[in-house]
Amino acid sequence: MLQKLTFGCIADDFTGASDAASFLVKGGMKTVLYSGVPDSDQPIPEGVTAAVIALKTRTEQVDKAVSQSLQAAQWLKSKGAEQLYVKYCSTFDSTPAGNIGPICDAVLERYEIPFTVLCPSLPVNKRTVKDGTLFVDGTPLSESSMKNHPLTPMWDSYLPSLMSGQSKYPCLVLGSEDMAGTDEEIRRKVDDFAKNHPRFYLVPDFVNDTDADRIISVFGDLRLLTGGSGLMQPIAEKYSRSQAEQPARPGGSKGPAIIVAGSCSVATQGQVRHYLQNGGFGIMVRPGMLLSGDQTVDSIWNQVQESPRDSVLIYSAGSAGQTETETDGASEAALLENTMSELVRRAAEAGYTRLICAGGETSGAVTKALGYYAYQIGESIAPGVPVMIPLQHPQIRLVLKSGNFGQKDFFMRALKMTAEEEK
Ligand SMILES: Nc1ncnc2c1ncn2[C@@H]1O[C@H](COP(=O)(O)OP(=O)(O)O)[C@@H](O)[C@H]1O
Ligand SMILES: O=C(O)[C@@H](O)C(=O)COP(=O)(O)O
DSSP states (O other): OOOOOSEEEEESSHHHHHHHHHHHHHTTOOEEEEESOOOTTOOOOTTOOEEEEEOOOSSSOHHHHHHHHHHHHHHHHHTTOSEEEEEOOTTOOOBTTBSHHHHHHHHHHHTTOOEEEEEOOBGGGTEEEETTEEEETTEEGGGSGGGGOSSOOOOOOBHHHHHHTTOSSOEEEEOHHHHTSOHHHHHHHHHHHHHHOSSEEEEEOBOSHHHHHHHHHHHTTOSEEEESSTTHHHHHHHHHTTOOOOOOOOOOBOSOEEEEEOOOOHHHHHHHHHHHHTTOOEEEEOHHHHHHTSSOHHHHHHHHHTOSSSEEEEEEGGGGTOOOOSSOSHHHHHHHHHHHHHHHHHHHHTTOOEEEEESHHHHHHHHHHHOOOEEEEEEEEETTEEEEEETTOTTOEEEEEOTTOSOTTHHHHHHHHHBOOOO
8 A cells, every 4th residue: 555644844945854854753753854846656655654845945036936835735745745834944044025925825825724823933942932023042033143144134033024025914923821821712812813814824922842732732733834843743743642663763874974064153153163173174165265266176175085084074164154255145155055065976976975064055955966865864963953864875874954053062973973883
């Protein structure tokens, strides 16, 4: 009998997808992650009930982002998914014109769903929502380091305002008092709002894991949910209550490691610094030098091959805290992404088996260059950052880290957890 899905998630970037998948696995659902929308005849692996499709739509043109997301939704439904989830970043990364609003609007409209929730929170990584405002480690989003993101600098912290420029539909904030009411009281409030609004979003308070359980107990049966990955574990627990078996935990792999860091986030900058200060070997890539041709993929690859260690870190100037932009920023970003992804592709071809990448856009470019299309999800190195094993290449260990995630010594931990244990 053909294996069927019950739950399908569409993620707007690759690190977001691996983050979501890691929590589904933690909640007990056997999950597969696909890079892009698979072919229609692609069978679901045995025992798998949840699928996450990683797109690269966060910074894509709005119409393309919408059509790719609808295509992903259609594929998931064709494989049996009864519930869909639109996964965006826990820091609501988007441009003022979209794409979170247009994607969510389009899925609501396509499947004639009147409302859904907006839940970017991920309390374990200190992203919380209170009275409609998104906080990063207690600081309103637009005052956090996200205000300086090279591609999606965040200009506001109030979710209804962030949505107003992107979505056709209004938001109803459900504060802690509302959420403390009975299910009946909450539903009545939502029904009242629905009388004047045929389609809308709910923004419930979500500051801790108890709130996540409450949101799932009230809204967990909606055909569409949206948010970060903070709801994933309770969703998976809801589905896997009867399923005792935990997914297999594959071990490490022999072979050298390459780490690429393209993220300019404070967390990644700290991780790069820590790695270099603790004896790690690293090569800095400067967008200005790439533009002038003073640094090329070939010249960096030569340095990689001369590396004295079996692990090498290639980091952008931005990951070292230097965001020099000589053009429009986007050109430098694209040039860096192409450089990083080509280096990882060469490394994999040359026998590197442990591939570690920091930054969502950077990871999207890397996975595209690698061309792997489906992954098993292994153990997490930090909350939301699992080790992934391409189904077609079981010797490879791929780690994709959201720029902002992970402990100071993340790269050291990733090297250790992807390596074959010494006997
Ligand atoms: N020095 C720099 N100048 C301009 N852009 C940079 C620089 N360093 C990195 N970038 C770009 O910034 C973007 C960071 O985004 P991303 O990889 O998604 O990281 P994050 O997960 O922190 O959002 C990438 O496209 C990367 O190529
Ligand atoms: O929700 C999150 O924070 C992550 O899953 C995510 O989307 C990461 O994106 P990047 O910061 O671009 O890696």
